Amino acid sequence: xxxxxxxxxxxxxxxxxxxxxxxxxxxxxxxxxxxxxxxxxxxxxxxxxxxxxxxxxxxxxxxxxxxxxxxxxxxxxxxxxxxxxxxxxxxxxxxxxxxxxxxxxxxxxxxxxxxxxxxxxxxxxxxxxxxxxxxxxxxxxxxxxxxxxxxxxxxxxxxxxxxxxxxxxxxxxxxxxxxxxxxxxxxxxxxxxxxxxxxxxxxxxxxxxxxxxxxxxxxxxxxxxxxxxxxxxxxxxxxxxxxxxxxxxxxxxxxxxxxxxxxxxxxxxxxxxxxxxxxxxxxxxxxxxxxxxxxxxxxxxxxxxxxxxxxxxxxxxxxxxxxxxxxxxxxxxxxxxxxxxxxxxxxxxxxxxxxxxxxxxxxxxxxxxxxxxxxxxxxxxxxxxxxxxxxxxxxxxxxxxxxxxxxxxxxxxxxxxxxxxxxxxxxxxxxxxxxxxxxxxxxxxxxxxxxxxxxxxxxxxxxxxxxxxxxxxxxxxxxxxxxxxxxxxxxxxxxxxxxxxxxxxxxxxxxxxxxxxxxxxxxxxxxxxxxxxxxxxxxxxxxxxxxxxxxxxxxxxxxxxxxxxxxxxxxxxxxxxxxxxxxxxxxxxxxxxxxxxxxxx
Numbered sequence: 001x002x003x004x005x006x007x008x009x010x011x012x013x014x015x016x017x018x019x020x021x022x023x024x025x026x027x028x029x030x031x032x033x034x035x036x037x038x039x040x041x042x043x044x045x046x047x048x049x050x051x052x053x054x055x056x057x058x059x060x061x062x063x064x065x066x067x068x069x070x071x072x073x074x075x076x077x078x079x080x081x082x083x084x085x086x087x088x089x090x091x092x093x094x095x096x097x098x099x100x101x102x103x104x105x106x107x108x109x110x111x112x113x114x115x116x117x118x119x120x121x122x123x124x125x126x127x128x129x130x131x132x133x134x135x136x137x138x139x140x141x142x143x144x145x146x147x148x149x150x151x152x153x154x155x156x157x158x159x160x161x162x163x164x165x166x167x168x169x170x171x172x173x174x175x176x177x178x179x180x181x182x183x184x185x186x187x188x189x190x191x192x193x194x195x196x197x198x199x200x201x202x203x204x205x206x207x208x209x210x211x212x213x214x215x216x217x218x219x220x221x222x223x224x225x226x227x228x229x230x231x232x233x234x235x236x237x238x239x240x241x242x243x244x245x246x247x248x249x250x251x252x253x254x255x256x257x258x259x260x261x262x263x264x265x266x267x268x269x270x271x272x273x274x275x276x277x278x279x280x281x282x283x284x285x286x287x288x289x290x291x292x293x294x295x296x297x298x299x300x301x302x303x304x305x306x307x308x309x310x311x312x313x314x315x316x317x318x319x320x321x322x323x324x325x326x327x328x329x330x331x332x333x334x335x336x337x338x339x340x341x342x343x344x345x346x347x348x349x350x351x352x353x354x355x356x357x358x359x360x361x362x363x364x365x366x367x368x369x370x371x372x373x374x375x376x377x378x379x380x381x382x383x384x385x386x387x388x389x390x391x392x393x394x395x396x397x398x399x400x401x402x403x404x405x406x407x408x409x410x411x412x413x414x415x416x417x418x419x420x421x422x423x424x425x426x427x428x429x430x431x432x433x434x435x436x437x438x439x440x441x442x443x444x445x446x447x448x449x450x451x452x453x454x455x456x457x458x459x460x461x462x463x464x465x466x467x468x469x470x471x472x473x474x475x476x477x478x479x480x481x482x483x484x485x486x487x488x489x490x491x492x493x494x495x496x497x498x499x500x501x502x503x504x505x506x507x508x509x510x511x512x513x514x515x516x517x518x519x520x521x522x523x524x525x526x527x528x529x530x531x532x533x534x535x536x537x538x539x540x541x542x543x544x545x546x547x548x549x550x551x552x553x554x555x556x557x558x559x560x561x562x563x564x565x566x567x568x569x570x571x572x573x574x575x576x577x578x579x580x581x582x583x584x585x586x587x588x589x590x591x592x593x594x595x596x597x598x599x600x601x
Contacts, residue, residue: 022120024104026057028113031104033064034075039110040068046114051121059083059092060101071181076102129154189360192296192335193220194233196381199296200333201360202325204303206340211367212377212397212418213339215254217299218242219418220337222258224297225268231393231420238296239268245275245305257400257415270295275305278324291331298328303340315352322358370464372397372416374430394421396430431465436473439463447477 029047033040044065052058063082067074076098083089083098092098132150136142190199197203197220207213223230227237244251251273255266276286290298300306307321329336342364361381369375380392395418405413421429428434436458440447445457454470565572566583 025113025116026052027104029110030101032110035105042111043114056092059088192236193230197335202329202336203361204338204359205363206342207365208342213365216365221269222266240297241295242271242299244273246302253415256402258417261400261417278306278321287328287331295334297335299337301339303338318352372399396421433469433472437476
């Protein structure tokens with residue numbers, strides 16, 4: 001018996017059996033998920049049932065997942081009931097073993113132990129691959145190259161696992177199904193800029209060329225990077241990466257202008273001053289770089305510059321570009337904000353409309369005006385997948401002079417920044433009659449001026465407005481009476497005169513719009529039946545009541561009339577002019593440049 005080797009107890013054990021620490025890790029996963037079910041979705045992305053070395057643990061894990069999906073509590077008692085329904089309680093170790101599993105809390109981090117369990121499962125899979133290769137290669141009928149099949153199958157399974165799928169695609173799909181109660185466990189959209197932009201979403205800003213889209217997006221990026229509120233809207237601070245695929249040379253002075261206007265540095269905003277083509281291998285490099293950086297926002301300026309060679313009118317080709325941007329979003333959890341141009345007609349993004357379906361948000365930007373002092377930039381929400389779209393937002397432009405920078409001819413270098421008009425509700429919109437009233441009041445323009453003089457005044461200052469708006473501004477000022485020199489006359493108005501004249505429209509007295517501009521003598525529309533340019537006919541002066549018998553004597557003739565007198569000729573005013581707050585006759589108004597020979601004209 002000397003030639004017989006005595007076996008060591010270690011040699012008699014199954015060399016492929018899991019070690020104790022791996023089984024403890026499995027218990028920590030199960031017990032941790034029982035104590036903190038919120039970790040179950042994350043653990044599911046790491047593990048699948050066959051990864052558990054002990055079959056009982058796979059049965060318990062399947063039961064835990066079912067209870068979680070149905071919204072039921074996860075306790076040893078509920079697991080016992082569930083396993084009894086499945087007729088698997090004995091195979092799972094019985095109620096005593098379920099209590100033992102519940103005693104493992106996993107340190108409150110079952111995801112950590114899930115990684116350990118998966119690593120052990122991968123090592124077992126590799127060891128199994130090695131055994132199968134040896135068995136195949138040493139079999140009596142072995143042929144060279146046959147074992148390579150095992151390697152291909154192993155690599156395919158690992159690739160599927162890396163993509164988050166199990167070896168059986170159908171099982172993996174079924175495991176992803178959720179019932180209605182499980183929807184509460186899904187994460188909600190996290191706001192990035194108010195209700196306009198969200199993390200982990202694909203958004204787009206569209207508008208015609210030259211309509212301030214890039215300025216709007218730079219403003220978004222700067223506020224996210226610095227954490228400042230965006231024109232009163234909440235902002236979640238985070239790193240921003242800006243792909244300046246178009247207009248890279250102009251980005252510097254826009255940034256410097258923003259910094260000077262706000263008085264702070266544009267921190268946490270990084271710029272890549274060249275395009276990265278979405279359909280090129282470099283896009284995968286970009287995805288990996290952004291995954292490591294973990295930005296809150298990635299700006300692509302513009303869609304056309306990162307999709308060169310793609311037929312944008314083709315739903316199929318543009319869909320591939322959108323999918324590449326979706327891969328960037330999924331890898332980073334960032335808001336991927338794309339700038340795109342509209343077509344020649346309408347407000348839709350240029351090219352195939354299929355891209356819009358993938359967007360969480362789409363914002364339309366447009367401008368009106370011809371210079372910085374009267375341009376209004378309007379942003380409206382064209383799409384908000386899960387929220388109400390909200391009202392339009394309007395912005396004015398403020399010109400910023402860059403310190404110490406000059407052009408070749410000595411003029412200073414300038415840029416513009418956006419200023420919210422909605423944040424100043426008392427400021428009328430530029431170009432409206434109310435806005436012109438404010439301008440006229442600020443410059444102390446005489447409220448008695450008529451249209452010709454006000455039109456000339458506007459022309460001298462480069463203010464371009466339609467004639468009907470200028471006329472309306474003049475009417476507003478005259479109804480209101482804005483200057484001190486006419487205040488006394490206004491105070492003498494009859495007590496029964498309506499005090500809300502600012503909101504009332506004068507009665508229609510005939511004529512056509514702008515007709516009184518044709519008559520330099522008059523700032524009032526003609527009365528019905530009068531000729532062009534005719535002022536209102538003078539009614540007979542009211543007489544004092546007769547003291548006796550109704551006859552009119554000399555005393556009555558010399559009685560002072562009750563109607564106010566003209567401040568120029570000291571004769572009675574026409575009732576119509578008096579009721580409108582005028583203190584002179586039409587012809588006696590010195591501003592008209594015309595003085596009739598008879599003061600009562």
